[in-house]
Amino acid sequence: MNAGGEPLLHFAAFEKLWGGLENVKHIEPETASPGRVRGWTSGRPQRFGDRIFSNLTLIFALVIVGILFGFVVILNIDAIPAISKFGLSFLGSSSWDPVKEQFGALPAIYGTLLSSLIGLVIAVPISLGAAIFLVEMAPSWLKGTASFLIEMLAAIPSVIIGLWGLFVLVPLVRSPVESWLGSKLGFLPLFQGPPFGVGFLAAGIILAIMVIPIITAVSRDAIRAVPDSQREAMMALGATPWETIRRAVLPYCRSGLVGAVILGLGRALGETMAITMVIGNSYALTASLFSPGATIASKIASEFSEATGGVFIGSLVELALVLFAVTLLINIVARLLIWRMTAVKAPIE
Amino acid sequence: MTIVNNLVNDKTQCEPKEYIAGFEGKKGILEVQDLSAWYGNTLAIKHIGMSIKSQLITAIIGPSGCGKSTFIRCLNRLHEVSHGGRVEGCVLLDGKDIYARDVDPVILRQRIGMVFQKPTPFPTMSVFDNVAAGLRLTRLWTRRWELAEIVEGSLRQAALWDEVKDKLNQSGASLSGGQQQRLCIARALAVEPEIILLDEPCSALDPAATLKIEELMRSLAKQYTIVIVTHNMQQAARVSDIAAFLMTDSDRAGVLVEYGQTSQLFTNPKDKRTEDYITGRFG
Amino acid sequence: MLGLSSAAAGFGVLILALILGYIVVHGIAFLNLDFLTQAAKPVGEAGGGMRNEILGTIILIVLASVFGLPVGLMAGIFLAEFASPRAASAVRFMADILAGVPSIVVGVFAYAIMVRPMHSYSALSAGVALAIIIVPIVARTAEESLRLVPNSMREAALALGITRWRAVVGVIIPGAITGIVTGIMLAIARIAGETAPLIFTALGSSFGFQGLLKPIGALPLQIFRYAMSPYPDWHQQAWAGAFVLIMLVLGISVLVRWISNRRRI
Numbered sequence: 093m094n095a096g097g098e099p100l101l102h103f104a105a106f107e108k109l110w111g112g113l114e115n116v117k118h119i120e121p122e123t124a125s126p127g128r129v130r131g132w133t134s135g136r137p138q139r140f141g142d143r144i145f146s147n148l149t150l151i152f153a154l155v156i157v158g159i160l161f162g163f164v165v166i167l168n169i170d171a172i173p174a175i176s177k178f179g180l181s182f183l184g185s186s187s188w189d190p191v192k193e194q195f196g197a198l199p200a201i202y203g204t205l206l207s208s209l210i211g212l213v214i215a216v217p218i219s220l221g222a223a224i225f226l227v228e229m230a231p232s233w234l235k236g237t238a239s240f241l242i243e244m245l246a247a248i249p250s251v252i253i254g255l256w257g258l259f260v261l262v263p264l265v266r267s268p269v270e271s272w273l274g275s276k277l278g279f280l281p282l283f284q285g286p287p288f289g290v291g292f293l294a295a296g297i298i299l300a301i302m303v304i305p306i307i308t309a310v311s312r313d314a315i316r317a318v319p320d321s322q323r324e325a326m327m328a329l330g331a332t333p334w335e336t337i338r339r340a341v342l343p344y345c346r347s348g349l350v351g352a353v354i355l356g357l358g359r360a361l362g363e364t365m366a367i368t369m370v371i372g373n374s375y376a377l378t379a380s381l382f383s384p385g386a387t388i389a390s391k392i393a394s395e396f397s398e399a400t401g402g403v404f405i406g407s408l409v410e411l412a413l414v415l416f417a418v419t420l421l422i423n424i425v426a427r428l429l430i431w432r433m434t435a436v437k438a439p440i441e
Numbered sequence: 442m443t444i445v446n447n448l449v450n451d452k453t454q455c456e457p458k459e460y461i462a463g464f465e466g467k468k469g470i471l472e473v474q475d476l477s478a479w480y481g482n483t484l485a486i487k488h489i490g491m492s493i494k495s496q497l498i499t500a501i502i503g504p505s506g507c508g509k510s511t512f513i514r515c516l517n518r519l520h521e522v523s524h525g526g527r528v529e530g531c532v533l534l535d536g537k538d539i540y541a542r543d544v545d546p547v548i549l550r551q552r553i554g555m556v557f558q559k560p561t562p563f564p565t566m567s568v569f570d571n572v573a574a575g576l577r578l579t580r581l582w583t584r585r586w587e588l589a590e591i592v593e594g595s596l597r598q599a600a601l602w603d604e605v606k607d608k609l610n611q612s613g614a615s616l617s618g619g620q621q622q623r624l625c626i627a628r629a630l631a632v633e634p635e636i637i638l639l640d641e642p643c644s645a646l647d648p649a650a651t652l653k654i655e656e657l658m659r660s661l662a663k664q665y666t667i668v669i670v671t672h673n674m675q676q677a678a679r680v681s682d683i684a685a686f687l688m689t690d691s692d693r694a695g696v697l698v699e700y701g702q703t704s705q706l707f708t709n710p711k712d713k714r715t716e717d718y719i720t721g722r723f724g
Numbered sequence: 725m726l727g728l729s730s731a732a733a734g735f736g737v738l739i740l741a742l743i744l745g746y747i748v749v750h751g752i753a754f755l756n757l758d759f760l761t762q763a764a765k766p767v768g769e770a771g772g773g774m775r776n777e778i779l780g781t782i783i784l785i786v787l788a789s790v791f792g793l794p795v796g797l798m799a800g801i802f803l804a805e806f807a808s809p810r811a812a813s814a815v816r817f818m819a820d821i822l823a824g825v826p827s828i829v830v831g832v833f834a835y836a837i838m839v840r841p842m843h844s845y846s847a848l849s850a851g852v853a854l855a856i857i858i859v860p861i862v863a864r865t866a867e868e869s870l871r872l873v874p875n876s877m878r879e880a881a882l883a884l885g886i887t888r889w890r891a892v893v894g895v896i897i898p899g900a901i902t903g904i905v906t907g908i909m910l911a912i913a914r915i916a917g918e919t920a921p922l923i924f925t926a927l928g929s930s931f932g933f934q935g936l937l938k939p940i941g942a943l944p945l946q947i948f949r950y951a952m953s954p955y956p957d958w959h960q961q962a963w964a965g966a967f968v969l970i971m972l973v974l975g976i977s978v979l980v981r982w983i984s985n986r987r988r989i
Binding site: 139141142144145146148149150151152153155156157159160162163166167169170217218219220221222224225226228229230238240241242243244245247248249250251252253254255256258259260301304305308333334358361362363364365369389392393396397408409412415416419420423424427 | 726728729730731732733735736737739740742743744746747794795798799801802803805806807815817818819820821822824825826827828829832833835836837840856859860863887888889890892893913914916917918919920923924927944947948951952959962963966969970973974977981
C-alpha cells in the first residue's frame with residue numbers, strides 16, 4: 093500500500109516513461125480574474141491520459157467545424173454543372189425544363205420569400221402578443237403550463253403539421269377563407285384566381301404555425317430580461333400597464349425582439365415538409381396568394397427523386413446552396429442581435 | 442496569448458535549509474522558502490518562508506484577504522489550477538522541491554490532501570462511493586473488499602463511522618453539514634496522505650459541528666501533519682501548536698509577519714502588527 | 725390591448741389543441757393492431773400496416789446515435805472542460821450555425837457524400853444525415869449541463885490527486901448526467917420526426933430491413949408518401965402513422981420535462 097509513498101513513486105516513474113511529466117507551462121489568460129478558479133483551462137495537461145483525452149475531445153470538436161466546411165465545399169462542387177452552365181442567370185430565370193436542361197431559381201426564391209413573409213405577418217403579432225402575455229400578464233400558475241404548451245407545438249414534426257395542413261387547413265382555406273376573400277377583395281390581384289386551397293395562403297398560415305413557438309420563446313426571454321426598474325420607473329410616471337409595456341419594456345429589448353423574428357424567419361426559410369404538402373407545387377411567378385407555387389425547399393424535395401443528369405442535379409444542389417447561404421446569413425445576424433441585447437443589459441443591471 | 446513559463450525552478454536547486462531537530466526520519470515535513478504567488482499580474486503573497494512540522498497542527502491566521510488561502514493552495518499545487526496562477530520560490534516536501542520539473546502534481550496531491558471551506562461531497566455518489574472515490578479514480582482497478590476495509594478505516598479516523606455505518610449507500614449529500622465535512626475529511630484520508638491541509642473547514646458549520654472537527658484534528662495530528670487556515674483566532678488558539686500570522690503589506694500582497702509557538706504568539710507576540718491583530722484592533 | 729395579448733397566447737394553445745385533437749381523433753380511428761404488426765400492402769389492397777417503417781425509424785435512430793452521440797458528447801466535453809475561452813466560443817458558434825442549417829440541406833449534403841459515391845440509397849447514409857442533425861444539439865446541451873457542475877467539485881476531485889480526465893469521466897460527467905441524458909432524448913425526439921433528409925438518403929422501401937447499405941423505410945417518410953398519394957385508404961394510414969409518431973415525440977418531450985422538474989427539486 094502506501095505507507096511511505098514508495099509505490100506511488102514507482103507509478104510516477106511509469107508515467108515518466110510516457111513523457112507525461114514535462115514543464116508545466118501555462119497560458120496567460122486574456123481575462124485574469126484573481127481568485128476565481130476558471131475550471132481547468134490553465135495549464136496544458138501533462139499526463140499521458142489527460143493529453144490523450146483532451147486531444148480526443150478536440151478532434152471531435154473539430155469534426156463539427158469540418159462538417160460545416162464540408163457543407164460549403166461539397167455543395168459548391170456538386171453545383172458546378174449548373175453554375176458553369178447558367179452562371180448568375182440561374183437566379184433570375186423562371187424555366188424548369190428537365191428535357192431541355194434549362195433550370196432557373198426565380199419562382200422558388202420568390203415562393204420562399206412570399207410564403208415566409210405571409211407567415212411572419214401572421215406570426216409576429218401573435219407571437220409578440222403571446223410573449224407579452226406570458227411575461228407581463230399571466231398569473232404564475234399559468235406561466236409554466238402555457239410556455240410548455242407552446243413549446244409542445246414546436247416539437248411537432250413538420251410532416252405531421254403538413255398532414256394536418258393538407259387535410260384540415262387546406263379545405264378550410266379553400267371553402268370559407270379563399271372564396272370569401274375572392275368575392276370581397278377579388279379586385280386586388282392578391283386575391284384573384286380559383287380557390288384551390290393549396291397555395292401560398294395556406295403555406296403562409298402553416299409557416300406561421302411553425303414559427304410562432306420559436307418567436308414566442310425568444311421574445312419571451314427578451315422581454316423577461318428587461319429589468320423591473322424600467323417598468324417601475326414608467327409606472328411611477330403614471331403610465332397604464334399597456335403604456336408601460338409599449339414605451340418602456342418593448343423598446344428596451346427591441347434588438348432581442350428583432351432577433352427573435354429573424355430566427356423565426358430563418359426557420360421559415362428552411363421549412364420543407366409541411367410546405368411541400370400544402371403549397372401545390374407549381375413553378376410560375378404569380379401575384380395571387382391563392383395560386384400554388386413552390387419554395388426552394390419544396391422544389392428540391394419534390395424533384396430530387398426524379399433528377400438525373402449532372403445539370404439537373406446540379407441545379408437542385410445549387411438551390412440547396414442558395415438556401416444554405418441565406419439561412420447562414422440570417423442566423424448569424426439573428427445571433428448577433430440577440431447577443432448584443434444580452435450584452436447591453438448587463439451593465440445597466 | 443503569451444506563454445509564461447511558470448513553475449520550473451531551473452535556476453538553483455532548492456535545498457533544505459533548516460535542520461529540523463528531532464524530526465529526522467519523520468515524513469510529512471514541509472519547508473517553504475521565499476514563496477511568492479501571483480494571479481495573472483497581481484501579486485498575492487510574497488516571500489513567505491516557514492517550516493511545517495509533522496504531527497503538529499500549524500494554523501495560518503490573519504485578516505481576510507491576506508492570502509491565507511492562496512498560500513495553502515500553493516502547498517498542494519492547487520494554486521496553479523486557478524486562472525493565471527503562478528508561483529515562485531521553493532516548497533520542499535521531505536527535502537524535495539514539489540515544484541521541481543520531475544514532480545507530478547497529481548501524485549503530489551495524493552500525498553498532500555485538502556479539505557475545503559464548503560463541504561463538497563460528490564452529490565451523485567453514496568457515502569461509501571464518496572470515501573472510495575479517491576482510490577477508485579487513482580488506481581487502475583480496485584477490489585470491493587479492499588475498498589470496504591479502507592473506507593471503514595477512513596470513516597473511523599474521521600469519527601464518522603458510527604453515524605453512517607448504516608447509511609453507507611445513501612447519497613453523500615443527505616448528511617448534515619458537519620457530517621459532510623467529516624465525510625470530506627474521510628475521503629481525503631482514504632488516499633493515505635502524509636499532510637492534510639484544511640482551508641477554513643469550520644466556517645460553514647455550526648458550533649457543535651465545529652467542536653467535533655476540532656477534536657478530530659487533534660486526534661489526526663498524532664499521525665499526520667495538519668495545516669489549518671482559519672480566520673477564527675480562538676479556534677487557532679484552541680487547536681494549534683504553531684501559528685503563522687499573515688497580513689497584507691503596503692502593496693496589497695500578503696507577507697508572513699510572525700511565526701512561532703501558538704501559546705507564545707498569543708500571549709507574547711514579538712511584532713506589533715501581530716499584537717494589534719490578536720487584541721482585535723483590526724481584522 | 726392587453727386582452728389581445730391574452731387572445732394571442734390563447735390562439736397558440738388553441739392551434740396546438742386543434743392539431744393534436746385531429747391527430748388523436750383520426751389516428752385512433754384507424755389505428756389497430758394490424759397497423760403496428762403488418763407490412764405495407766401494395767396499392768389497391770386494403771389493410772396493411774407500417775410495421776417496417778416503425779422498425780426503420782428505430783434503426784435510423786440507433787444509427788444516428790451511434791454516429792452522432794460520441795461526436796456530440798466529446799465536443800460538449802471539450803467546450804466545457806478543455807477549451808480555452810477563445811476556442812470555446814469559436815466552436816460553440818460553429819455548432820450553433822450547424823444547428824440552424826435546414827434539414828433538407830443536410831439531406832442534400834449526405835446525398836452528395838454518401839449516396840452518390842455509393843451509387844445507392846442506404847440506411848447508413850440516412851443515419852449519417854440524422855447524426856449531423858443531432859451533433860450540435862447534443863454538444864450544446866452537454867456543455868450546458870457540464871457547466872452547471874460547480875467548480876468546487878472539480879477542485880475537490882483534483883485535490884484528491886485524481887487526474888483531469890478521470891475526474892471529468894468519474895466525477896463531473898456523473899454530476900451532469902441528468903442534463904446530458906435529457907439533451908440526448910430531446911435530440912432523438914427531433915430526429916424521429918425528420919423527413920426531409922430521408923428523401924435523399926433512405927428513400928423508403930417496400931420491403932423490410934435489407935441491410936445497412938440498402939434503402940429503408942421510415943415512419944415520417946411513409947406518412948409523407950401516403951398523405952400525398954391519391955388513395956383515401958393510405959390517407960387513413962397516414963393519420964394512424966402520425967398518431968404513433970406524435971405519441972413517440974411528445975412522449976419523449978413530456979418525459980424530459982418531468983425528469984428536469986424532478987431533479988430541480
